[in-house]
Amino acid sequence: MPAVTETREQVEKLGKSSYEWGFETDIEMDVAPKGLNEDIIRLISTRKEEPEWMLEWRLAAYRSWLKMKEPTWAKVTHPPIDYQDVHYYAAPKKKDGPKSLEEVDPELLRTYEKLGIPLHEQAMLAGVEVPEGEEARLPVAVDAVFDSVSVATTFRKTLSEAGVIFCPISEAIRDYPDLVKQYIGSVVPVADNFYAALNSAVFTDGSFVFVPKGVRCPMELSTYFRINAKNTGQFERTLIVVEDGASVSYLEGCTAPMRDENQLHAAVVELVAMEDSSIKYSTVQNWYPGDENGRGGIYNFVTKRGACRGARAKISWTQVETGSAITWKYPSCILQGEESVGEFYSVAVTNNHQQADTGTKMIHLGRNSRSTIIAKTISAGKSDSTYRGQVKIMPKASGARNFTQCDSLLIGDQCGAHTVPYIESRNMTARVEHEATTSKISEDQMFYCRQRGLSQEDAVGLIVNGFCKEVLKELPMEFAVEAQKLLQISLEGSVG
Amino acid sequence: MSELLKISGLHASIDADGTPKEILRGVDLVIPPGEVHAIMGPNGCGKSTLSYVLAGREDYEVTAGSALFKGEDLLAMEPEERAAAGIFLAFQSPVELPGVNNANFLRTAVNAVRRARNAPELDAVGFLKAVRAATKNLSMADDMLKRNVNVGFSGGEKKRNEVLQMTMLQPTLAILDETDSGLDVDALRIVAEGVQNLRSPDFSALVITHHQKLLDYLGPDRVHVMAKGRIIRSGGPELAKQINEEGYAAFLKEAA
Numbered sequence: 001m002p003a004v005t006e007t008r009e010q011v012e013k014l015g016k017s018s019y020e021w022g023f024e025t026d027i028e029m030d031v032a033p034k035g036l037n038e039d040i041i042r043l044i045s046t047r048k049e050e051p052e053w054m055l056e057w058r059l060a061a062y063r064s065w066l067k068m069k070e071p072t073w074a075k076v077t078h079p080p081i082d083y084q085d086v087h088y089y090a091a092p093k094k095k096d097g098p099k100s101l102e103e104v105d106p107e108l109l110r111t112y113e114k115l116g117i118p119l120h121e122q123a124m125l126a127g128v129e130v131p132e133g134e135e136a137r138l139p140v141a142v143d144a145v146f147d148s149v150s151v152a153t154t155f156r157k158t159l160s161e162a163g164v165i166f167c168p169i170s171e172a173i174r175d176y177p178d179l180v181k182q183y184i185g186s187v188v189p190v191a192d193n194f195y196a197a198l199n200s201a202v203f204t205d206g207s208f209v210f211v212p213k214g215v216r217c218p219m220e221l222s223t224y225f226r227i228n229a230k231n232t233g234q235f236e237r238t239l240i241v242v243e244d245g246a247s248v249s250y251l252e253g254c255t256a257p258m259r260d261e262n263q264l265h266a267a268v269v270e271l272v273a274m275e276d277s278s279i280k281y282s283t284v285q286n287w288y289p290g291d292e293n294g295r296g297g298i299y300n301f302v303t304k305r306g307a308c309r310g311a312r313a314k315i316s317w318t319q320v321e322t323g324s325a326i327t328w329k330y331p332s333c334i335l336q337g338e339e340s341v342g343e344f345y346s347v348a349v350t351n352n353h354q355q356a357d358t359g360t361k362m363i364h365l366g367r368n369s370r371s372t373i374i375a376k377t378i379s380a381g382k383s384d385s386t387y388r389g390q391v392k393i394m395p396k397a398s399g400a401r402n403f404t405q406c407d408s409l410l411i412g413d414q415c416g417a418h419t420v421p422y423i424e425s426r427n428m429t430a431r432v433e434h435e436a437t438t439s440k441i442s443e444d445q446m447f448y449c450r451q452r453g454l455s456q457e458d459a460v461g462l463i464v465n466g467f468c469k470e471v472l473k474e475l476p477m478e479f480a481v482e483a484q485k486l487l488q489i490s491l492e493g494s495v496g
Numbered sequence: 497m498s499e500l501l502k503i504s505g506l507h508a509s510i511d512a513d514g515t516p517k518e519i520l521r522g523v524d525l526v527i528p529p530g531e532v533h534a535i536m537g538p539n540g541c542g543k544s545t546l547s548y549v550l551a552g553r554e555d556y557e558v559t560a561g562s563a564l565f566k567g568e569d570l571l572a573m574e575p576e577e578r579a580a581a582g583i584f585l586a587f588q589s590p591v592e593l594p595g596v597n598n599a600n601f602l603r604t605a606v607n608a609v610r611r612a613r614n615a616p617e618l619d620a621v622g623f624l625k626a627v628r629a630a631t632k633n634l635s636m637a638d639d640m641l642k643r644n645v646n647v648g649f650s651g652g653e654k655k656r657n658e659v660l661q662m663t664m665l666q667p668t669l670a671i672l673d674e675t676d677s678g679l680d681v682d683a684l685r686i687v688a689e690g691v692q693n694l695r696s697p698d699f700s701a702l703v704i705t706h707h708q709k710l711l712d713y714l715g716p717d718r719v720h721v722m723a724k725g726r727i728i729r730s731g732g733p734e735l736a737k738q739i740n741e742e743g744y745a746a747f748l749k750e751a752a
Contacts, residue, residue, distance in 0.1 A: 442591075443554075443555070444591045445591055445592075445593060447551075447552075447553050447554070447575060447591075448587065448590070448591035448593070449593070449601075449605075450552075450574070450575035450576045450579070451551050451552070451575050451576075451578075451579055451584075451585050451587075452579060452601075452605035452608075452609075452661060452665065453576050453579035453580055453605050453606075453608040453609035453612065453665065454576060454604060454605060454608050455576055455608070456576075458604065458608065462593070462596050462600075462601065462604060463593060463595075463596060465595075465596075466593060466594060466595025466596035466597075466644070467594070467595050468595075469595045
């Protein structure tokens with residue numbers, strides 16, 4: 001019962017207004033009522049034991065958000081979202097979860113099986129409620145590859161010896177307030193866009209990484225290892241700061257499809273790279289895409305941006321996007337430092353009724369800054385996929401260079417692929433290249449593969465993986481292998 | 497079993513702008529195990545169509561007749577099932593697969609077929625050993641394995657790559673659709689030797705060709721002349737010589 005006691009204390013601390021919304025404490029001990037207002041934000045801040053400045057920051061974001069409208073320029077359509085019909089503070093996975101694997105969508109289980117995920121981990125991923133007392137055995141929600149607390153603890157020790165901070169952002173706000181205060185919102189300001197403002201007001205979790213001067217992070221950091229990764233939640237906030245000459249590689253996501261009751265996801269990721277530093281950020285996103293008729297599925301509105309603040313700083317985004325009903329996501333680089341480097345490697349797969357509008361922005365401010373964009377789009381079924389990219393060369397960015405390559409692969413004749421590049425150069429010495437291709441998997445290719453003994457699905461997998469090779473090779477090894485399998489599974493049933 | 501492949505009264509047509517166009521008009525053909533048969537015939541007589549229909553290409557509709565392979569109904573099988581059963585088609589124009597590594601493609605195919613034949617899969621080392629031996633026999637440069645399937649290959653390299661796949665997939669019936677076309681003398685010899693190396697009581701071949709040269713190397717057991725969608729004459733190797741000297745005109749007149 002300590003959780004209830006704690007909750008009551010919190011409520012009492014909040015004073016009079018808190019009684020107005022109260023808590024549904026009967027079963028779901030920690031769920032705020034639906035809707036968004038300043039009291040809810042105060043509750044979140046209090047529950048997270050945040051300092052006053054953080055609360056003020058959230059409230060400022062909320063007040064900006066109230067005046068903002070959803071962006072409409074993306075090529076996605078969805079019914080209107082009722083933002084007052086969302087729990088902004090909750091642990092929804094514990095609510096109404098399936099009681100056993102029998103209650104889980106068999107399609108989902110079939111996919112887990114194909115990915116080779118052991119049974120007890122399948123249960124975890126599917127959000128099956130774990131009987132009391134057994135929880136200790138299943139420590140980290142997405143810990144599908146490596147076992148557990150001991151591993152995580154060992155890693156934490158190695159990291160702290162190197163001086164690297166890697167912890168949940170809520171912990172960082174409490175333990176390293178000066179660092180967080182200095183950088184949070186410095187790349188994605190609170191009022192940057194509708195979804196970023198919403199995230200700033202209500203984010204409840206995410207990661208914080210700080211790599212001090214001259215340190216190469218001794219291991220790849222992954223949300224796999226993060227304690228508390230279980231409650232990644234729908235409004236994730238991640239902040240990664242890498243000082244002069246330091247470097248880090250960060251992996252986000254999981255190849256196994258995650259079941260989640262939250263339809264709306266709006267994450268913010270901010271990266272700060274100082275002089276001679278580098279950040280490699282890899283994502284495999286496989287949220288529930290909805291059923292084959294397009295019902296359900298996650299709406300994923302993400303703001304990801306990195307700033308190369310120092311000379312020769314480098315930020316590299318790699319993403320494999322196969323999930324979500326709607327993906328709205330443009331990992332970007334602000335190349336302020338001289339000779340700084342921005343990279344974007346992307347594979348976006350859509351099937352059935354999925355919609356993806358994704359791409360990047362490369363903003364060149366520093367002299368001789370360089371950027372590379374390789375975007376691979378695969379559309380199947382009745383899906384629609386758009387690459388939207390902006391390359392902007394500012395007046396001072398003499399000698400800036402960009403190379404962009406966008407390739408689309410169509411499977412079947414009911415899907416769509418679109419490429420929307422925005423190129424703006426304000427410096428005569430800059431060089432910008434853009435290449436784009438669209439192709440289909442031909443019947444000749446399919447027949448050739450099948451004549452050699454490959455099933456249709458293996459053939460599609462092979463061709464699609466070949467199509468994406470340039471991007472997949474940017475992924476860390478173990479991720480790349482899983483991503484290949486994932487691509488194939490995502491496109492199952494799209495041919496024949 | 498005296499028949500590896502038995503084709504009886506096979507009719508097949510292709511969709512030409514909405515109306516079916518009949519191309520095979522009653523093909524009868526028997527290939528016993530261990531034999532090499534050649535099919536010759538003028539352009540457009542249906543030779544390539546026959547090879548596609550046997551391999552299971554979906555563009556063609558079989559309207560009558562049957563094809564039994566090892567006693568089983570070949571026409572009821574999916575293309576990959578036919579491959580597993582032992583049918584290999586060396587393409588006249590091998591297809592390019594951009595981004596797909598040649599060695600990886602070959603290993604995936606070999607293991608798919610081995611799985612279907614209940615043979616143990618080859619691991620990386622075992623595969624490499626087998627494939628190195630095969631490429632050496634075919635005088636292929638090692639880097640062809642590292643390149644993408646048929647992408648940027650010369651005509652000769654593509655054909656050699658087909659023979660490499662054939663060697664690795666160990667078919668019981670190989671159909672060679674004008675594999676000799678566009679090859680220079682040396683390449684032709686290497687390709688022919690590649691086929692000869694497979695000769696055994698468990699290997700048969702159906703060789704579609706316009707040229708005497710390849711048949712000189714292979715020494716076919718039977719030669720068939722095809723015209724207007726049917727086999728109009730069958731005989732020994734001397735038939736090929738006769739065609740080489742006199743052309744098809746005499747046969748066509750006979751068939752008309």
